[in-house]
Protein backbone atom coordinates (compact mmCIF):
# COMPACT_ATOMS: atom_id res chain seq x y z
CA UNK A 1 0.00 0.00 0.00
CA UNK A 2 1.31 3.48 -0.83
CA UNK A 3 2.03 5.75 2.13
CA UNK A 4 -0.47 8.32 0.78
CA UNK A 5 -3.22 5.70 0.77
CA UNK A 6 -2.34 4.51 4.27
CA UNK A 7 -2.36 8.11 5.57
CA UNK A 8 -5.76 8.66 3.96
CA UNK A 9 -7.12 5.51 5.58
CA UNK A 10 -5.66 6.51 8.96
CA UNK A 11 -7.43 9.90 8.75
CA UNK A 12 -10.71 8.28 7.67
CA UNK A 13 -10.44 5.75 10.50
CA UNK A 14 -9.97 8.55 13.07
CA UNK A 15 -12.96 10.43 11.63
CA UNK A 16 -14.89 7.16 11.68
CA UNK A 17 -14.16 6.62 15.36
CA UNK A 18 -15.53 10.11 16.10
CA UNK A 19 -18.60 9.36 13.98
CA UNK A 20 -19.18 6.05 15.79
CA UNK A 21 -19.35 7.96 19.07
CA UNK A 22 -21.24 11.08 17.98
CA UNK A 23 -23.83 10.19 15.34
CA UNK A 24 -27.12 8.30 15.41
CA UNK A 25 -27.72 4.66 14.67
CA UNK A 26 -28.15 4.77 10.88
CA UNK A 27 -25.05 6.90 10.26
CA UNK A 28 -23.12 4.79 12.75
CA UNK A 29 -24.00 1.69 10.76
CA UNK A 30 -22.88 3.29 7.51
CA UNK A 31 -19.63 4.44 9.09
CA UNK A 32 -19.01 1.00 10.55
CA UNK A 33 -19.68 -0.56 7.15
CA UNK A 34 -17.17 1.81 5.55
CA UNK A 35 -14.51 1.19 8.22
CA UNK A 36 -14.93 -2.56 8.18
CA UNK A 37 -14.74 -2.50 4.39
CA UNK A 38 -11.55 -0.40 4.25
CA UNK A 39 -9.73 -2.07 7.14
CA UNK A 40 -10.90 -5.47 5.91
CA UNK A 41 -9.42 -4.83 2.44
CA UNK A 42 -6.08 -3.85 4.00
CA UNK A 43 -6.02 -6.98 6.19
CA UNK A 44 -7.02 -9.26 3.31
CA UNK A 45 -4.33 -7.74 1.05
CA UNK A 46 -1.70 -8.30 3.77
CA UNK A 47 -2.66 -11.94 4.21
CA UNK A 48 -2.76 -12.47 0.46
CA UNK A 49 0.78 -11.09 0.20
CA UNK A 50 2.03 -13.37 2.96
CA UNK A 51 0.25 -16.36 1.42
CA UNK A 52 1.88 -15.55 -1.95
CA UNK A 53 5.35 -15.22 -0.35
CA UNK A 54 5.11 -18.55 1.40
CA UNK A 55 6.43 -21.32 -0.83
CA UNK A 56 5.21 -24.08 1.49
CA UNK A 57 3.36 -26.91 -0.22
CA UNK A 58 0.73 -26.76 2.51
CA UNK A 59 -1.10 -23.48 3.00
CA UNK A 60 -4.72 -24.68 3.28
CA UNK A 61 -5.95 -21.96 5.66
CA UNK A 62 -4.15 -19.03 4.04
CA UNK A 63 -5.19 -20.11 0.56
CA UNK A 64 -8.85 -19.56 1.47
CA UNK A 65 -8.26 -15.82 1.84
CA UNK A 66 -6.75 -15.58 -1.64
CA UNK A 67 -9.96 -16.77 -3.32
CA UNK A 68 -12.26 -14.06 -4.70
CA UNK A 69 -15.65 -13.60 -3.02
CA UNK A 70 -18.35 -14.87 -5.35
CA UNK A 71 -22.13 -14.85 -5.14
CA UNK A 72 -24.05 -17.95 -6.22
CA UNK A 73 -27.57 -19.36 -5.93
CA UNK A 74 -27.10 -22.99 -4.78
CA UNK A 75 -30.89 -23.50 -4.48
CA UNK A 76 -33.84 -21.40 -5.70
CA UNK A 77 -34.01 -18.23 -3.62
CA UNK A 78 -30.98 -19.15 -1.51
CA UNK A 79 -27.90 -17.03 -2.19
CA UNK A 80 -24.37 -17.57 -0.92
CA UNK A 81 -21.45 -15.16 -0.71
CA UNK A 82 -18.29 -17.26 -0.56
CA UNK A 83 -15.33 -16.40 1.64
CA UNK A 84 -13.20 -17.97 4.36
CA UNK A 85 -16.65 -18.36 5.97
CA UNK A 86 -19.69 -18.37 3.64
CA UNK A 87 -22.74 -16.18 4.26
CA UNK A 88 -26.20 -17.29 3.13
CA UNK A 89 -29.28 -15.20 2.33
CA UNK A 90 -32.60 -17.05 2.09
CA UNK A 91 -35.20 -14.91 0.38
CA UNK A 92 -38.83 -15.06 1.51
CA UNK A 93 -41.93 -13.01 0.66
CA UNK A 94 -41.54 -11.41 4.06
CA UNK A 95 -37.86 -10.43 4.34
CA UNK A 96 -34.54 -12.23 4.17
CA UNK A 97 -33.09 -14.85 6.50
CA UNK A 98 -29.32 -14.66 7.00
CA UNK A 99 -27.28 -17.67 8.06
CA UNK A 100 -23.73 -16.94 9.26
CA UNK A 101 -21.90 -13.69 8.58
CA UNK A 102 -18.32 -14.68 7.69
CA UNK A 103 -15.02 -13.22 8.83
CA UNK A 104 -15.10 -9.53 9.79
CA UNK A 105 -12.46 -8.59 7.22
CA UNK A 106 -14.59 -10.05 4.41
CA UNK A 107 -18.07 -9.26 5.72
CA UNK A 108 -18.53 -5.80 4.17
CA UNK A 109 -17.53 -7.13 0.74
CA UNK A 110 -19.83 -10.14 1.08
CA UNK A 111 -22.67 -7.80 2.03
CA UNK A 112 -21.96 -5.40 -0.85
CA UNK A 113 -21.75 -8.15 -3.49
CA UNK A 114 -24.97 -9.80 -2.34
CA UNK A 115 -26.89 -6.54 -2.07
CA UNK A 116 -25.74 -5.58 -5.59
CA UNK A 117 -27.36 -8.74 -6.95
CA UNK A 118 -30.56 -8.80 -4.90
CA UNK A 119 -33.01 -5.95 -4.84
CA UNK A 120 -34.37 -4.62 -1.56
CA UNK A 121 -32.31 -6.78 0.77
CA UNK A 122 -34.17 -6.84 4.08
CA UNK A 123 -32.56 -9.05 6.77
CA UNK A 124 -35.24 -9.92 9.30
CA UNK A 125 -33.43 -12.72 11.13
CA UNK A 126 -29.76 -13.65 11.46
CA UNK A 127 -28.86 -17.17 12.55
CA UNK A 128 -25.38 -17.89 13.85
CA UNK A 129 -24.06 -21.43 13.45
CA UNK A 130 -21.64 -20.92 16.41
CA UNK A 131 -19.42 -18.34 18.09
CA UNK A 132 -16.24 -18.81 16.02
CA UNK A 133 -14.79 -15.65 14.47
CA UNK A 134 -15.23 -16.87 10.88
CA UNK A 135 -19.02 -17.06 11.36
CA UNK A 136 -19.99 -14.10 13.52
CA UNK A 137 -17.73 -11.41 11.98
CA UNK A 138 -20.37 -9.52 10.02
CA UNK A 139 -23.33 -9.53 12.41
CA UNK A 140 -23.12 -5.75 12.92
CA UNK A 141 -22.88 -5.27 9.13
CA UNK A 142 -26.02 -7.31 8.42
CA UNK A 143 -28.19 -6.25 11.33
CA UNK A 144 -30.36 -3.23 12.01
CA UNK A 145 -32.41 -2.55 15.16
CA UNK A 146 -35.28 -4.52 13.55
CA UNK A 147 -33.22 -7.67 12.89
CA UNK A 148 -33.68 -10.63 15.23
CA UNK A 149 -30.41 -12.36 16.16
CA UNK A 150 -30.79 -16.09 16.86
CA UNK A 151 -28.20 -18.47 18.32
CA UNK A 152 -27.94 -21.60 20.43
CA UNK A 153 -28.54 -21.33 24.17
CA UNK A 154 -24.87 -22.38 24.51
CA UNK A 155 -23.68 -19.47 22.35
CA UNK A 156 -23.13 -16.93 25.14
CA UNK A 157 -20.96 -19.30 27.15
CA UNK A 158 -18.85 -20.17 24.08
CA UNK A 159 -18.52 -16.48 23.18
CA UNK A 160 -17.59 -15.67 26.80
CA UNK A 161 -14.70 -18.09 27.04
CA UNK A 162 -13.42 -17.38 23.52
CA UNK A 163 -13.38 -13.67 24.45
CA UNK A 164 -11.81 -14.10 27.89
CA UNK A 165 -9.14 -16.44 26.57
CA UNK A 166 -8.54 -14.49 23.38
CA UNK A 167 -4.91 -13.47 24.20
CA UNK A 168 -4.01 -17.09 24.93
CA UNK A 169 -5.89 -18.46 21.90
CA UNK A 170 -4.43 -15.75 19.66
CA UNK A 171 -0.84 -16.66 20.55
CA UNK A 172 -1.53 -20.31 19.83
CA UNK A 173 -3.30 -19.53 16.57
CA UNK A 174 -0.51 -17.16 15.56
CA UNK A 175 2.02 -19.92 15.88
CA UNK A 176 -0.06 -22.12 13.58
CA UNK A 177 -1.11 -19.28 11.26
CA UNK A 178 1.94 -17.00 10.99
CA UNK A 179 0.07 -14.50 8.80
CA UNK A 180 -2.05 -13.38 11.79
CA UNK A 181 -1.01 -10.07 13.42
CA UNK A 182 1.40 -10.27 16.41
CA UNK A 183 -1.22 -9.17 18.89
CA UNK A 184 -5.01 -9.42 18.76
CA UNK A 185 -6.03 -6.09 17.25
CA UNK A 186 -8.78 -3.90 18.61
CA UNK A 187 -9.56 -1.62 15.69
CA UNK A 188 -12.54 0.76 15.68
CA UNK A 189 -15.70 -0.89 14.40
CA UNK A 190 -13.88 -4.24 14.06
CA UNK A 191 -15.08 -5.77 17.32
CA UNK A 192 -17.22 -8.78 16.51
CA UNK A 193 -17.67 -10.11 20.06
CA UNK A 194 -20.13 -9.09 22.74
CA UNK A 195 -23.10 -10.24 20.67
CA UNK A 196 -26.41 -10.60 22.49
CA UNK A 197 -28.82 -12.96 20.75
CA UNK A 198 -32.48 -11.84 20.89
CA UNK A 199 -33.60 -15.46 20.78
CA UNK A 200 -31.81 -18.59 21.91
CA UNK A 201 -32.65 -22.13 20.86
CA UNK A 202 -32.45 -24.81 23.55
CA UNK A 203 -31.19 -28.32 22.96
CA UNK A 204 -34.04 -30.75 22.30
CA UNK A 205 -36.45 -27.86 21.66
CA UNK A 206 -36.16 -26.89 17.98
CA UNK A 207 -37.67 -23.61 16.89
CA UNK A 208 -40.19 -24.03 14.07
CA UNK A 209 -41.49 -21.07 12.08
CA UNK A 210 -42.79 -20.01 8.69
CA UNK A 211 -41.49 -16.84 7.09
CA UNK A 212 -42.94 -15.46 3.86
CA UNK A 213 -44.11 -18.91 2.75
CA UNK A 214 -40.90 -20.81 3.62
CA UNK A 215 -40.81 -23.32 6.48
CA UNK A 216 -37.82 -23.41 8.83
CA UNK A 217 -36.60 -25.43 11.77
CA UNK A 218 -33.69 -24.31 13.92
CA UNK A 219 -31.85 -26.97 15.90
CA UNK A 220 -29.30 -26.54 18.64
CA UNK A 221 -27.17 -29.66 18.32
CA UNK A 222 -23.65 -29.94 19.80
CA UNK A 223 -21.44 -30.48 16.78
CA UNK A 224 -17.92 -30.94 15.54
CA UNK A 225 -16.95 -27.32 16.27
CA UNK A 226 -18.43 -26.74 19.69
CA UNK A 227 -21.35 -27.10 22.07
CA UNK A 228 -23.20 -24.13 20.50
CA UNK A 229 -23.61 -25.49 16.96
CA UNK A 230 -26.90 -24.37 15.43
CA UNK A 231 -28.41 -25.87 12.28
CA UNK A 232 -31.03 -24.33 9.99
CA UNK A 233 -33.22 -26.98 8.39
CA UNK A 234 -35.75 -26.36 5.61
CA UNK A 235 -37.89 -29.50 6.01
CA UNK A 236 -40.08 -29.03 2.91
CA UNK A 237 -37.08 -28.35 0.67
CA UNK A 238 -34.85 -30.87 2.49
CA UNK A 239 -32.00 -28.35 2.63
CA UNK A 240 -29.64 -28.18 5.62
CA UNK A 241 -27.52 -25.13 6.42
CA UNK A 242 -24.92 -26.87 8.52
CA UNK A 243 -22.44 -24.17 9.61
CA UNK A 244 -19.46 -26.11 10.96
CA UNK A 245 -21.53 -28.98 12.34
CA UNK A 246 -19.28 -31.39 10.40
CA UNK A 247 -16.12 -29.28 10.55
CA UNK A 248 -14.88 -27.34 7.54
CA UNK A 249 -15.46 -30.15 5.04
CA UNK A 250 -18.08 -32.88 4.46
CA UNK A 251 -17.53 -35.77 4.98
CA UNK A 252 -14.51 -35.94 7.29
CA UNK A 253 -13.48 -37.34 10.65
CA UNK A 254 -14.48 -34.66 13.19
CA UNK A 255 -12.07 -32.69 15.32
CA UNK A 256 -12.95 -34.04 18.77
CA UNK A 257 -11.04 -31.47 20.84
CA UNK A 258 -8.87 -29.13 18.80
CA UNK A 259 -5.12 -29.19 19.41
CA UNK A 260 -5.36 -25.37 19.37
CA UNK A 261 -6.88 -25.76 22.82
CA UNK A 262 -10.60 -25.01 22.91
CA UNK A 263 -13.14 -26.57 25.24
CA UNK A 264 -14.08 -30.23 25.21
CA UNK A 265 -16.27 -31.63 22.46
CA UNK A 266 -18.17 -34.67 23.61
CA UNK A 267 -18.17 -37.69 21.28
CA UNK A 268 -21.40 -39.30 22.51
CA UNK A 269 -23.31 -36.01 22.24
CA UNK A 270 -22.03 -35.63 18.69
CA UNK A 271 -23.23 -39.13 17.82
CA UNK A 272 -26.70 -38.22 19.13
CA UNK A 273 -26.65 -35.01 17.08
CA UNK A 274 -25.68 -37.00 13.97
CA UNK A 275 -28.63 -39.34 14.54
CA UNK A 276 -30.98 -36.34 14.43
CA UNK A 277 -29.43 -35.15 11.17
CA UNK A 278 -29.51 -38.65 9.64
CA UNK A 279 -33.29 -38.66 10.24
CA UNK A 280 -33.59 -35.41 8.26
CA UNK A 281 -32.18 -37.18 5.16
CA UNK A 282 -31.09 -33.88 3.56
CA UNK A 283 -30.89 -33.70 -0.23
CA UNK A 284 -28.64 -30.63 -0.11
CA UNK A 285 -26.13 -29.50 2.50
CA UNK A 286 -24.99 -25.88 2.46
CA UNK A 287 -21.93 -25.73 4.73
CA UNK A 288 -20.35 -22.47 5.92
CA UNK A 289 -17.00 -23.47 4.39
CA UNK A 290 -16.25 -24.70 0.88
CA UNK A 291 -19.01 -25.83 -1.45
CA UNK A 292 -22.52 -27.37 -1.28
CA UNK A 293 -23.00 -31.15 -1.18
CA UNK A 294 -25.86 -32.75 -3.12
CA UNK A 295 -27.73 -36.06 -3.26
CA UNK A 296 -29.60 -37.50 -0.30
CA UNK A 297 -28.46 -41.09 -0.78
CA UNK A 298 -24.76 -40.22 -0.64
CA UNK A 299 -25.31 -37.63 2.10
CA UNK A 300 -27.07 -40.13 4.37
CA UNK A 301 -24.40 -42.79 3.67
CA UNK A 302 -21.69 -40.27 4.61
CA UNK A 303 -23.56 -39.17 7.74
CA UNK A 304 -23.85 -42.79 8.87
CA UNK A 305 -20.16 -43.34 8.18
CA UNK A 306 -19.16 -40.31 10.27
CA UNK A 307 -21.40 -41.45 13.11
CA UNK A 308 -20.10 -45.02 13.01
CA UNK A 309 -16.47 -43.87 12.78
CA UNK A 310 -16.83 -41.69 15.88
CA UNK A 311 -18.59 -44.54 17.69
CA UNK A 312 -15.85 -46.98 16.61
CA UNK A 313 -13.01 -44.80 17.86
CA UNK A 314 -14.91 -44.10 21.08
CA UNK A 315 -15.70 -47.76 21.76
CA UNK A 316 -12.19 -48.97 20.92
CA UNK A 317 -10.71 -46.36 23.25
CA UNK A 318 -13.03 -47.30 26.11
CA UNK A 319 -12.35 -51.02 25.58
CA UNK A 320 -8.59 -50.37 25.59
CA UNK A 321 -8.82 -48.29 28.77
CA UNK A 322 -10.69 -51.12 30.47
CA UNK A 323 -8.03 -53.57 29.33
CA UNK A 324 -5.39 -51.39 30.99
CA UNK A 325 -3.69 -50.20 27.81
CA UNK A 326 -1.83 -46.91 27.85
CA UNK A 327 -2.96 -43.92 25.86
CA UNK A 328 0.13 -44.25 23.65
CA UNK A 329 -0.64 -47.88 22.85
CA UNK A 330 -4.21 -46.97 21.94
CA UNK A 331 -3.09 -44.04 19.76
CA UNK A 332 -0.84 -46.46 17.93
CA UNK A 333 -3.35 -49.32 17.61
CA UNK A 334 -6.73 -47.76 16.87
CA UNK A 335 -7.38 -47.33 13.16
CA UNK A 336 -10.60 -46.82 11.23
CA UNK A 337 -11.63 -50.02 9.42
CA UNK A 338 -11.74 -49.56 5.61
CA UNK A 339 -15.53 -49.25 5.44
CA UNK A 340 -15.39 -46.33 7.89
CA UNK A 341 -12.43 -44.58 6.32
CA UNK A 342 -12.74 -40.77 6.33
CA UNK A 343 -10.53 -37.78 5.58
CA UNK A 344 -8.42 -36.84 8.62
CA UNK A 345 -7.21 -33.47 7.38
CA UNK A 346 -9.01 -31.65 10.21
CA UNK A 347 -9.71 -34.19 12.95
CA UNK A 348 -7.19 -37.01 13.39
CA UNK A 349 -8.07 -40.43 14.79
CA UNK A 350 -5.00 -40.83 17.03
CA UNK A 351 -5.65 -37.39 18.56
CA UNK A 352 -9.33 -38.29 19.01
CA UNK A 353 -8.19 -41.39 20.93
CA UNK A 354 -6.08 -39.21 23.22
CA UNK A 355 -8.95 -36.70 23.53
CA UNK A 356 -11.48 -39.36 24.48
CA UNK A 357 -9.01 -40.89 26.93
CA UNK A 358 -8.49 -37.54 28.64
CA UNK A 359 -12.19 -36.63 28.42
CA UNK A 360 -12.96 -39.64 30.59
CA UNK A 361 -9.77 -39.98 32.63
CA UNK A 362 -8.81 -36.27 32.85
CA UNK A 363 -5.30 -34.96 33.44
CA UNK A 364 -3.76 -37.56 35.74
CA UNK A 365 -2.54 -40.50 33.71
CA UNK A 366 -1.65 -42.68 36.74
CA UNK A 367 1.76 -42.94 35.22
CA UNK A 368 4.33 -40.92 37.19
CA UNK A 369 4.12 -39.35 40.66
CA UNK A 370 5.60 -36.12 39.28
CA UNK A 371 2.39 -35.65 37.26
CA UNK A 372 0.76 -34.62 40.56
CA UNK A 373 3.08 -31.67 41.07
CA UNK A 374 3.95 -28.37 39.43
CA UNK A 375 7.57 -28.99 38.43
CA UNK A 376 7.62 -30.39 34.90
CA UNK A 377 10.15 -32.88 33.61
CA UNK A 378 11.53 -30.15 31.37
CA UNK A 379 12.69 -28.28 34.51
CA UNK A 380 15.38 -30.90 35.09
CA UNK A 381 16.31 -31.42 31.46
CA UNK A 382 19.07 -28.83 31.77
CA UNK A 383 20.60 -30.74 34.72
CA UNK A 384 20.26 -33.96 32.84
CA UNK A 385 21.65 -32.56 29.62
CA UNK A 386 24.77 -31.32 31.39
CA UNK A 387 25.25 -34.67 33.14
CA UNK A 388 24.90 -36.95 30.16
CA UNK A 389 27.33 -37.72 27.42
CA UNK A 390 26.06 -35.72 24.44
CA UNK A 391 28.13 -37.70 22.01
CA UNK A 392 26.47 -40.95 23.13
CA UNK A 393 22.99 -39.44 22.93
CA UNK A 394 23.82 -38.11 19.48
CA UNK A 395 24.80 -41.61 18.41
CA UNK A 396 21.37 -42.71 19.71
CA UNK A 397 19.67 -39.96 17.69
CA UNK A 398 21.51 -41.00 14.54
CA UNK A 399 20.59 -44.63 15.11
CA UNK A 400 16.93 -43.69 15.55
CA UNK A 401 17.05 -41.56 12.37
CA UNK A 402 18.72 -44.48 10.56
CA UNK A 403 15.90 -46.80 11.65
CA UNK A 404 13.31 -44.11 10.74
CA UNK A 405 12.10 -44.11 14.36
CA UNK A 406 11.23 -40.42 14.22
CA UNK A 407 9.31 -40.29 17.50
CA UNK A 408 12.23 -41.80 19.44
CA UNK A 409 14.62 -39.37 17.78
CA UNK A 410 12.30 -36.53 18.78
CA UNK A 411 12.45 -37.52 22.47
CA UNK A 412 16.25 -37.65 22.44
CA UNK A 413 16.45 -34.28 20.69
CA UNK A 414 14.07 -32.74 23.23
CA UNK A 415 16.27 -34.15 25.99
CA UNK A 416 19.37 -32.42 24.63
CA UNK A 417 17.51 -29.20 23.97
CA UNK A 418 17.23 -28.85 27.77
CA UNK A 419 20.83 -27.73 27.55
CA UNK A 420 19.54 -24.69 25.64
CA UNK A 421 22.54 -24.56 23.33
CA UNK A 422 21.26 -25.72 20.00
CA UNK A 423 24.44 -26.51 18.12
CA UNK A 424 24.40 -26.52 14.34
CA UNK A 425 24.91 -30.29 14.37
CA UNK A 426 21.86 -30.79 16.58
CA UNK A 427 19.84 -28.27 14.61
CA UNK A 428 20.41 -30.15 11.39
CA UNK A 429 19.29 -33.41 13.06
CA UNK A 430 16.19 -31.61 14.37
CA UNK A 431 15.40 -30.39 10.87
CA UNK A 432 15.87 -33.91 9.44
CA UNK A 433 13.42 -35.34 11.97
CA UNK A 434 10.79 -32.61 11.60
CA UNK A 435 11.00 -32.84 7.81
CA UNK A 436 10.57 -36.62 8.01
CA UNK A 437 7.53 -36.25 10.28
CA UNK A 438 6.16 -33.72 7.81
CA UNK A 439 6.65 -36.12 4.90
CA UNK A 440 4.99 -38.88 6.91
CA UNK A 441 2.03 -36.57 7.64
CA UNK A 442 1.73 -35.67 3.95
CA UNK A 443 1.87 -39.34 2.95
CA UNK A 444 -0.83 -40.31 5.48
CA UNK A 445 -3.61 -38.18 6.94
CA UNK A 446 -2.33 -34.81 5.64
CA UNK A 447 -3.71 -33.39 8.87
CA UNK A 448 -3.71 -29.61 8.58
CA UNK A 449 -2.92 -28.92 12.21
CA UNK A 450 -0.07 -31.42 12.41
CA UNK A 451 1.42 -29.77 9.32
CA UNK A 452 0.91 -26.25 10.70
CA UNK A 453 2.73 -27.28 13.88
CA UNK A 454 5.60 -28.95 12.06
CA UNK A 455 5.91 -25.94 9.74
CA UNK A 456 6.10 -23.69 12.82
CA UNK A 457 8.96 -25.87 14.15
CA UNK A 458 10.79 -25.65 10.84
CA UNK A 459 10.44 -21.85 10.88
CA UNK A 460 11.91 -21.80 14.40
CA UNK A 461 14.80 -24.08 13.48
CA UNK A 462 15.64 -22.53 10.14
CA UNK A 463 15.63 -18.96 11.48
Ligand SMILES: [Zn+2]
Nearest residue numbers: 085132134244
Ligand atom coordinates in the same frame (compact mmCIF):
# COMPACT_ATOMS: atom_id res chain seq x y z
ZN1 LIG B 1 -15.51 -22.16 10.68
